[in-house]
Amino acid sequence: MKRLLVVLGAVCLIVLLLGAMHDLAPASVELHAAVAANLTASGVEHPVTAVLLNFRGYDTLLEIAVLLLALIVILAIGREEASNAEATVDVRLLVSPVLQTLAKLATPLMIMVAFYLLWAGSFRPGGAFQAGAVLAAAAVLLHLAELLPSWQSPGARLRLGLAGGFLIFLAVGAGSLMQGALLEYPLEQAGALILLIESGLTISLGLILAGLFLLLSRDDGETS
Amino acid sequence: MTAGLLFASVGVILFALGVAGVLLLEHLLRRILAFNIMGSGTFLVLVGLAQRNGIADPVPQAMVLTGIVVAVAATALALALARRLYVLTGKLELSQDDEA
Amino acid sequence: MMVWLILLPLLWASLAFMLGPSRGVWPAIAGLVAQLWLAFALAAEIVGSGAAMHAVGGWGAPLGIDLVADGLSAAMLLLTQCIALPLAVYAHAYFKRDDPARNYFWPLVGFLLAGLNALFLSADLFNIYVTLELLGLAAVGLVAAGGGAQQIAAALRYLFATLVGSGAYLLGVALIYGTYGTVSTVTLVSLIGADAPDLVWIAGGLMVLGLMLKTALFPFHFWLPPAHGGAPAPVSALLSAVVVKASFYLILRLWVGPFSSLTVVASLVVWFPALLGTLAVFWGSYQAIRAERLKMLIAYSTVAQLGYLFLIFPLLASAGALQAGIMQVFAHGLAKAAMFAAAGTLIKATGQEMVAGLAGVAERLPVTLFAFGLAGITLMGLPPSAGFLAKWQLIELALSQQQWVIAFVVLVGGLLAAVYVFSVLRQAFLLAPADSVVTPVSRTLEWTAFVLAAASVLLGLRGVELMQLVGVT
Numbered sequence: 001m002k003r004l005l006v007v008l009g010a011v012c013l014i015v016l017l018l019g020a021m022h023d024l025a026p027a028s029v030e031l032h033a034a035v036a037a038n039l040t041a042s043g044v045e046h047p048v049t050a051v052l053l054n055f056r057g058y059d060t061l062l063e064i065a066v067l068l069l070a071l072i073v074i075l076a077i078g079r080e081e082a083s084n085a086e087a088t089v090d091v092r093l094l095v096s097p098v099l100q101t102l103a104k105l106a107t108p109l110m111i112m113v114a115f116y117l118l119w120a121g122s123f124r125p126g127g128a129f130q131a132g133a134v135l136a137a138a139a140v141l142l143h144l145a146e147l148l149p150s151w152q153s154p155g156a157r158l159r160l161g162l163a164g165g166f167l168i169f170l171a172v173g174a175g176s177l178m179q180g181a182l183l184e185y186p187l188e189q190a191g192a193l194i195l196l197i198e199s200g201l202t203i204s205l206g207l208i209l210a211g212l213f214l215l216l217s218r219d220d221g222e223t224s
Numbered sequence: 225m226t227a228g229l230l231f232a233s234v235g236v237i238l239f240a241l242g243v244a245g246v247l248l249l250e251h252l253l254r255r256i257l258a259f260n261i262m263g264s265g266t267f268l269v270l271v272g273l274a275q276r277n278g279i280a281d282p283v284p285q286a287m288v289l290t291g292i293v294v295a296v297a298a299t300a301l302a303l304a305l306a307r308r309l310y311v312l313t314g315k316l317e318l319s320q321d322d323e324a
Numbered sequence: 325m326m327v328w329l330i331l332l333p334l335l336w337a338s339l340a341f342m343l344g345p346s347r348g349v350w351p352a353i354a355g356l357v358a359q360l361w362l363a364f365a366l367a368a369e370i371v372g373s374g375a376a377m378h379a380v381g382g383w384g385a386p387l388g389i390d391l392v393a394d395g396l397s398a399a400m401l402l403l404t405q406c407i408a409l410p411l412a413v414y415a416h417a418y419f420k421r422d423d424p425a426r427n428y429f430w431p432l433v434g435f436l437l438a439g440l441n442a443l444f445l446s447a448d449l450f451n452i453y454v455t456l457e458l459l460g461l462a463a464v465g466l467v468a469a470g471g472g473a474q475q476i477a478a479a480l481r482y483l484f485a486t487l488v489g490s491g492a493y494l495l496g497v498a499l500i501y502g503t504y505g506t507v508s509t510v511t512l513v514s515l516i517g518a519d520a521p522d523l524v525w526i527a528g529g530l531m532v533l534g535l536m537l538k539t540a541l542f543p544f545h546f547w548l549p550p551a552h553g554g555a556p557a558p559v560s561a562l563l564s565a566v567v568v569k570a571s572f573y574l575i576l577r578l579w580v581g582p583f584s585s586l587t588v589v590a591s592l593v594v595w596f597p598a599l600l601g602t603l604a605v606f607w608g609s610y611q612a613i614r615a616e617r618l619k620m621l622i623a624y625s626t627v628a629q630l631g632y633l634f635l636i637f638p639l640l641a642s643a644g645a646l647q648a649g650i651m652q653v654f655a656h657g658l659a660k661a662a663m664f665a666a667a668g669t670l671i672k673a674t675g676q677e678m679v680a681g682l683a684g685v686a687e688r689l690p691v692t693l694f695a696f697g698l699a700g701i702t703l704m705g706l707p708p709s710a711g712f713l714a715k716w717q718l719i720e721l722a723l724s725q726q727q728w729v730i731a732f733v734v735l736v737g738g739l740l741a742a743v744y745v746f747s748v749l750r751q752a753f754l755l756a757p758a759d760s761v762v763t764p765v766s767r768t769l770e771w772t773a774f775v776l777a778a779a780s781v782l783l784g785l786r787g788v789e790l791m792q793l794v795g796v797t
Binding site: 232239242243246247252255259262263265266269270273274276283284287290291294297298301302305306308309312313318319 | 450453454457461464465468472473476477479480481483484487488491492494495497498499501502503505
C-alpha cells in the first residue's frame with residue numbers, strides 16, 4: 001500500500017514537473033549580468049569564486065558552520081573514552097609496502113596540488129573547497145595505508161585547527177560589520193581578505209573532511 | 225530541448241527516485257544513498273533550469289557548491305548515526321514497531 | 325544590531341568547542357544574555373521606526389543577500405532568546421558531571437540558535453535553505469548526543485524526515501530560481517503574480533509540504549514523539565518550544581510574502597493546512613491522553629498544539645489572524661519549554677518516567693508541579709494566560725467570518741488538553757506509596773521551569789505590546 005502510494009506520487013511529480021518545465025518564459029532577473037558587472041569590485045577574477053566569497057559569502061560562512069557542526073555531532077555521538085583496543089586481536093592484513101611507498105610519494109604532491117588549487121581559485125576553477133578536499137584525500141590515503149591512525153578525540157591543537165578557518169571567517173565578518181555591513185570588504189583589500197579567508201578555510205576544511213573519515217573509522221568496540 | 229532543460233529533466237527524475245528510495249528502502253546505507261541521489265537531482269535542476277538558454281550563470285553554480293558541502297555534512301552525520309546504531313544494536317535498519 | 329544575533333551564537337559555539345568537551349557554559353550564558361538584550365533592543369527599534377534591513381556585503385538583493393527584521397521576525401527572535409536563556413541555566417544544572425550528552429552540548433546549542441536566528445532574519449530563499457540545514461543537523465545532533473540505541477534510532481528517523489523536508493524545499497527554490505532568476509523574497513513578491521506559470525505552483529507546493537514535514541504537522545508527525553520524548557529534558561524543551569516553530573514561521577512567511585498572490589487566487593488551498601491542523605489537534609490530544617510515559621504525553625501534546633497554528637490559514641485575509649497565530653506560538657513555546665523542564669525535574673527526582681509513577685510529588689516538589697500546572701493552564705487556554713488570548717482571538721475571528729468549524733476545533737482542543745493535563749496532576753496529588761523515593765533536586769531546576777511557566781501565563785496580560793510588534797511591516 002505504502003509502496004504503491006509512494007511510487008504513484010513520484011510518477012505524478014515527474015510528469016507534472018516535466019510538463020511544467022517544458023515551455024517556460026525566460027527569467028526576468030539576469031544575475032549573470034550583475035555578477036559580470038560587479039566582478040572588478042569583488043576582488044577576484046573568477047565569477048564563481050566571486051559569488052561564493054563575496055556576493056553570497058554569507059551562505060559560505062553558514063555552510064562552513066554546517067560542516068563544523070557535522071564533525072561536532074560525530075564527536076558527540078561517539079564514545080569519548082578509547083575502547084580497550086589492546087584486548088582485541090588485530091586481524092587486518094598487512095598493508096603492502098608498495099601501497100605505503102606510493103602513499104608516501106603521493107602525499108607531498110597532493111599538498112602541492114592543494115596549494116595550487118587554492119592559489120588558482122581567484123582566477124580559474126579551484127579554491128578553498130577543492131584544495132581542502134585534496135588535503136583530506138591525502139589524509140585518507142595515509143590512513144588507508146596505515147601510516148596515519150584514526151582519531152579518537154581531538155586534542156586542543158587539533159580543535160584549534162578544525163575551528164580556526166571558521167573563526168578567521170567569522171572574525172573578518174565581525175570586523176567588516178563594525179566598519180559597515182557584514183562581509184563588506186573595502187575595495188582595495190577585498191582580494192587580500194578573500195585570500196586570507198580561503199587559506200584558513202583550506203586548512204580547516206582539509207582537517208574537517210579528513211576528520212569525518214578518521215572519526216568514523218575509529219574503533220568503537222564490539223557490537224553487542 | 226536545450227542541454228540545460230535535459231539536465232533539469234534528468235534531475236527531476238533523480239529527485240523523485242531518491243525521495244521514493246528514502247521513503248521505501250529499509251537498509252540505512254541504501255536510504256543514505258537515496259538521499260544523495262535526491263540531492264544530486266535537485267542540484268541538476270538548479271544548474272540546468274537556470275542555464276536552459278545556454279548562458280552560463282555563476283550564481284546557481286555557487287549555490288550548488290554550497291549545497292554539495294551541506295549534503296556532505298548531512299551524509300557524514302547520517303553515516304555516523306547508522307554506524308552507532310549498528311554498534312549498539314547490530315542492525316542497520318530502523319524497526320517498524322517503535323513508530324507508534 | 326540584528327547581525328550580532330547571528331554572529332554571537334556562532335562565536336560562543338566555536339569557542340565552547342575549542343575549550344573542549346563539556347566546557348563552555350559561561351561563554352554560552354554570557355552570549356545568551358547579550359542576545360536577549362539585542363532581541364529586546366531590536367524589537368523596540370522596530371516598533372519605533374519600522375522594519376530594518378541589512379544588505380550583507382553591501383551588495384543588496386538580488387545580487388547579494390538581504391537580512392530583514394520586521395515585526396514577525398523580531399517577535400520570533402525575542403521568543404527564541406527568552407526561552408533559550410532560562411533553558412541554558414536549567415541545562416547547566418540538569419546534566420550530571422559524567423553525562424555523555426553534556427560533552428558537546430554547548431557547541432550544538434550555539435549552532436542551533438545561530439541557525440534559528442539566521443532563519444528568522446533571512447530574506448533569501450537559498451540562504452534560508454542553509455539555515456534550515458544548520459538548524460536541522462544541530463537538532464538531530466542534540467537528540468543523538470550521548471544517547472543509547474533508542475535515541476540514535478529516533479535521531480535517524482528525525483534526520484531522514486528533516487533531510488527530505490529540506491530537499492523538497494530546495495527543489496522548490498531551484499524551480500523558483502529557474503523561473504525568475506532570483507531567490508530574494510523581497511524581489512519575488514513583485515514578480516510572482518496570479519498568472520504565475522504552473523512551475524511556480526508546484527514549487528510552492530513542494531516548499532510548503534517540505535516545511536510541513538519539518539514542522540511535524542499531522543500526518544507528518546511520526547518522527548516527533550520519539551525524538552522529543554527520548555532526548556534529554558533541556559533538549560526536548562528547546563526542540564518542542566522553538567525548533568518546530570521555525571519551519572512554521574517559514575510557511576507563514578512564504579504564504580503572506582512571495583506566494584501571497586497565489587494563495588489569494590486559490591480559495592480552496594487555504595483549507596488544506598487547516599484540515600491537517602484539525603486532524604493534528606484531535607490525533608495529538610488522543611495520543612497524549614493515551615500515553616503512559618510522561619515525556620511522550622508532552623511530545624504528543626506538541627503535535628496537538630502545532631495543529632492550532634495551521635487553523636489560522638483560512639483566516640489570514642483578515643487583520644488579526646497573524647497576531648493570533650504568533651500569540652499561540654509564544655504561548656505554546658513558553659508553556660512547552662516549562663512543561664518539559666518540569667517533567668525533566670520530576671523524572672530526575674522520582675527516578676522513573678511513567679505518569680503512573682508521579683504519585684506523591686505534589687508535596688515533595690510543589691514548585692515544579694506548580695510550574696507544570698501553570699503551563700497546563702496556558703495549553704488549555706484558561707484566562708489570563710497567553711494561550712487564552714490566542715484562542716480567544718482565533719475564535720472571535722472564526723465567528724466573525726462564520727467559520728464555525730474552526731471555533732469548534734479550538735474549543736474541543738482546549739477540553740482535550742484539560743484531560744491530559746489533569747491526568748498528570750491527579751496522579752501527582754495522590755498519596756505517595758510507602759516505598760517511593762524522591763531524591764532532592766537542585767533548586768535551579770525547579771525555578772527555571774517556574775519562570776518559563778509564569779511567563780506563559782503573564783504574557784496574556786501584556787499581549788497588546790506583542791500584537792503591536794507583530795503588526796509592524
